[in-house]
Amino acid sequence: MIKMENIAKSYDGNTMVIRDIGLEIKKGEFFVLLGPSGCGKSTLLRMIAGLEEITAGDLWIDGRHANELLPKERNLSMVFQNYALFPHMTVRDNILFGLDARKVAKKEQDERLNKVAEIMGLAEYLKRKPAQLSGGQRQRVALARSICSQTPICLMDEPLSNLDAKLRGQMRGEIRRIQRMLGLTIVYVTHDQVEAMTMGDRIMVLNEGCVQQIGEPLTVYNDPENLQVATFIGMPQMNIFRARAEQEGLRLNGSLILRRCGGQPCPAPAEECIVGIRAEHFRRGNESTGYVLEAKAAMVEYTGDETQISFENGQGYSVVKWPGQIPAEAGEALTLGVDAEHLYFFDKDTGHRIRQDGGRSQ
Amino acid sequence: MKHARHRLLGAAAYLLPALLIFVVFTLYPFVLTCVQSVFTTNAKGDLIGFGGLDNYVRLFQSALYRISLKNTIVYIVLTVPGTMVLSLGMALLTSRDRKGMGIFRTIFTLTMGISVAAASMFWTFMFHPTMGLLNTAIEMFGGEKIGWLTDMDIAIVSISIVTIWMNTGYCYLILLGGLKSIDKTYYECADIAGVSGWQRLKRVTLPLLSPFLFYVLVISVVNAFQSFGVIDMMTHGGPANSTNLLVYSIYEDVFVNYNYSFAAAQGVVLFVIVTGISLFQMKIVERRVTYQ
Ligand SMILES: Nc1ncnc2c1ncn2[C@@H]1O[C@H](COP(=O)(O)OP(=O)(O)OP(=O)(O)O)[C@@H](O)[C@H]1O
Ligand SMILES: [Mg+2]
Numbered sequence: 001m002i003k004m005e006n007i008a009k010s011y012d013g014n015t016m017v018i019r020d021i022g023l024e025i026k027k028g029e030f031f032v033l034l035g036p037s038g039c040g041k042s043t044l045l046r047m048i049a050g051l052e053e054i055t056a057g058d059l060w061i062d063g064r065h066a067n068e069l070l071p072k073e074r075n076l077s078m079v080f081q082n083y084a085l086f087p088h089m090t091v092r093d094n095i096l097f098g099l100d101a102r103k104v105a106k107k108e109q110d111e112r113l114n115k116v117a118e119i120m121g122l123a124e125y126l127k128r129k130p131a132q133l134s135g136g137q138r139q140r141v142a143l144a145r146s147i148c149s150q151t152p153i154c155l156m157d158e159p160l161s162n163l164d165a166k167l168r169g170q171m172r173g174e175i176r177r178i179q180r181m182l183g184l185t186i187v188y189v190t191h192d193q194v195e196a197m198t199m200g201d202r203i204m205v206l207n208e209g210c211v212q213q214i215g216e217p218l219t220v221y222n223d224p225e226n227l228q229v230a231t232f233i234g235m236p237q238m239n240i241f242r243a244r245a246e247q248e249g250l251r252l253n254g255s256l257i258l259r260r261c262g263g264q265p266c267p268a269p270a271e272e273c274i275v276g277i278r279a280e281h282f283r284r285g286n287e288s289t290g291y292v293l294e295a296k297a298a299m300v301e302y303t304g305d306e307t308q309i310s311f312e313n314g315q316g317y318s319v320v321k322w323p324g325q326i327p328a329e330a331g332e333a334l335t336l337g338v339d340a341e342h343l344y345f346f347d348k349d350t351g352h353r354i355r356q357d358g359g360r361s362q
Numbered sequence: 363m364k365h366a367r368h369r370l371l372g373a374a375a376y377l378l379p380a381l382l383i384f385v386v387f388t389l390y391p392f393v394l395t396c397v398q399s400v401f402t403t404n405a406k407g408d409l410i411g412f413g414g415l416d417n418y419v420r421l422f423q424s425a426l427y428r429i430s431l432k433n434t435i436v437y438i439v440l441t442v443p444g445t446m447v448l449s450l451g452m453a454l455l456t457s458r459d460r461k462g463m464g465i466f467r468t469i470f471t472l473t474m475g476i477s478v479a480a481a482s483m484f485w486t487f488m489f490h491p492t493m494g495l496l497n498t499a500i501e502m503f504g505g506e507k508i509g510w511l512t513d514m515d516i517a518i519v520s521i522s523i524v525t526i527w528m529n530t531g532y533c534y535l536i537l538l539g540g541l542k543s544i545d546k547t548y549y550e551c552a553d554i555a556g557v558s559g560w561q562r563l564k565r566v567t568l569p570l571l572s573p574f575l576f577y578v579l580v581i582s583v584v585n586a587f588q589s590f591g592v593i594d595m596m597t598h599g600g601p602a603n604s605t606n607l608l609v610y611s612i613y614e615d616v617f618v619n620y621n622y623s624f625a626a627a628q629g630v631v632l633f634v635i636v637t638g639i640s641l642f643q644m645k646i647v648e649r650r651v652t653y654q
Contacts, residue, residue: 088652
């Protein structure tokens with residue numbers, strides 16, 4: 001449906017905001033562009049929309065070379081972060097905006113309107129002006145306008161970022177439901193990893209204009225390609241340590257030691273590297289498999305359904321996370337177990353993932 | 363209780379300066395004018411007898427007053443739409459950020475810095491029957507000379523041209539600022555939907571610009587009612603009262619005819635007219651304005 005080859009963008013002719021991006025988005029796919037603020041997500045989306053010129057590379061939309069197509073010729077719709085609802089038009093006129101220009105007959109317009117208003121639960125608000133709607137309702141109108149245009153591709157730039165947490169959760173599900181129902185191809189920009197994980201069929205992680213990884217949400221989470229992706233996805237952030245291989249195990253940040261238990265091989269793929277461990281991958285207690293870390297609890301936090309305990313790691317704090325309400329106190333000694341498969345190694349200079357094929361004996 | 367009184371005193375202290383200025387310079391002269399208008403006055407302006415509504419009756423019977431009322435209407439009909447269309451057009455043309463646009467923007471706003479006197483002089487030369495640039499140009503192309511300020515039917519048009527020329531700069535600046543303040547995503551939304559050209563202007567740009575258009579409308583109308591300088595310098599209301607507007611007529615009755623109470627009555631009527639039109643604008647026209 002959408003294909004990019006070596007796409008690059010520069011606003012001023014010097015600095016590249018987007019570098020060498022290649023990807024293919026399939027029909028009916030929910031594709032998420034995820035990345036920190038300023039990494040170029042909006043820029044990439046706007047290039048697809050035709051609102052921003054493409055500096056280099058090729059863009060195909062629905063089989064057509066699209067670099068030079070006008071926005072309206074690309075047959076897509078867009079939901080903006082601020083919704084871009086016209087304050088002087090009623091909800092109805094806002095939803096139908098552009099259908100006249102696309103030469104849709106009045107009768108057909110009414111049919112579409114009624115159907116969309118029903119799906120989106122907007123039927124009773126059609127005569128209101130946007131100013132008389134709540135944030136969530138406005139968001140729905142913006143979405144309804146996009147659906148009403150019946151374009152196969154829908155672009156969304158952080159459409160939920162102006163909503164409160166509860167509404168955001170609700171709209172996540174709703175957008176996903178409608179996307180499935182209508183078979184829309186959605187390109188969805190967000191910096192919220194929860195949105196990315198829960199909504200996307202595939203995620204593209206972007207950083208400083210470069211693709212870090214493209215893959216299904218769980219793949220990206222379980223098998224990050226590099227340090228950027230590993231630390232960007234996951235709450236709390238993956239714990240990162242500088243690791244040095246020693247006799248009895250791995251020295252972390254020059255202070256803690258990740259001790260190997262009974263006959264485990266030395267895990268490190270290199271003399272020095274970076275090791276990452278997710279908070280939930282620490283096991284509680286002193287089982288004699290895998291690796292063990294002795295630390296001292298610095299702070300204990302309960303969110304109700306889970307417990308987070310942080311400990312000093314020689315260069316700051318690391319976090320472990322367990323489901324349930326675990327009795328613990330600051331200052332208490334912690335014995336944490338980790339399985340070999342839950343150790344992520346990264347090159348200490350490049351941050352690239354170092355994969356180990358099976359166990360390596362000493 | 364004490365607290366409330368304290369706050370009232372505080373509020374009064376803050377309001378006092380503005381209130382004082384309003385009373386001395388606006389309310390007092392206005393009341394004085396109203397009082398004057400129902401008396402008769404001598405040439406020095408002293409009240410010499412109660413006249414009731416005599417002045418008003420005389421006013422509506424006066425052929426000259428009716429002419430100046432008609433002139434004012436013609437003048438408004440010419441200058442208000444003229445100024446608005448011209449300044450809107452120029453603002454639309456220069457609202458995009460392109461190289462060299464700054465030059466045009468500067469040129470278009472230049473008239474703001476020109477005084478009425480200078481503008482009148484400049485245009486008097488332009489309109490000069492034999493040496494003026496306009497007639498010279500017309501003759502060059504084989505046309506017939508036009509009596510810009512001497513022809514009874516043309517003079518009001520000429521005066522209107524000068525007024526438009528003088529007011530456009532300011533209105534242009536307001537509308538340009540208004541266009542610049544419109545969120546770009548509205549246009550992008552229109553681009554993607556394929557709404558362009560005239561449709562985009564009608565459905566997107568103008569409605570979003572409406573608060574600014576409304577402001578420009580209101581001040582243009584009020585300015586037109588109060589227009590005096592250009593008339594005084596270029597035509598003195600002539601030829602044959604064809605450019606005699608309401609304010610100029612008041613001026614003549616005070617400073618030429620020394621007919622104070624009659625002028626006062628005209629002042630009151632002008633006040634009623636302007637208030638009425640302003641109310642109409644605020645109640646009816648402003649309904650179609652959407653503030654963002
Ligand atoms: N019109 C522009 N002119 C020049 N530079 C721009 C322009 N728009 C964006 N940039 C730059 O391009 C980079 C990427 O911007 P972009 O808006 O795509 O980021 P983003 O990932 O959408 O960020 P956010 O999550 O904050 O919206 C930024 O460094 C930004 O400063
Ligand atoms: Mg953005």
